[in-house]
Amino acid sequence: xGSLPVIAMILxxxxxxxxxxxxxxxxxxxxxxxxxTVNVAGDLAAAVYVARGEPHETQPETLxxxxxxxxxxxx
Numbered sequence: 730x731g732s733l734p735v736i737a738m739i740l741x742x743x744x745x746x747x748x749x750x751x752x753x754x755x756x757x758x759x760x761x762x763x764x765x766t767v768n769v770a771g772d773l774a775a776a777v778y779v780a781r782g783e784p785h786e787t788q789p790e791t792l793x794x795x796x797x798x799x800x801x802x803x804x
Contacts, residue, residue, distance in 0.1 A: 733757070 736757065737750050 732761075 733750070733754075736753055737747055740749055740753070741747060
């Protein structure tokens with residue numbers, strides 16, 4: 730939907746009347762769904778790649794003065 734002003738400008742530059750954008754709207758919805766699918770798949774692939782580079786088990790960091798673990802609060 731954000732690309733519609735750009736599409737309208739391109740149609741005008743090509744000599745196609747701005748009313749022709751109605752035809753483009755029918756096709757652009759499908760193309761937008763394809764772009765979204767590719768974007769989400771890329772984000773998922775990047776998340777998996779980063780997660781595989783992380784250590785599998787992490788131990789909580791012990792605070793030297795209080796003897797408690799980081800992120801926990803005792804009453």
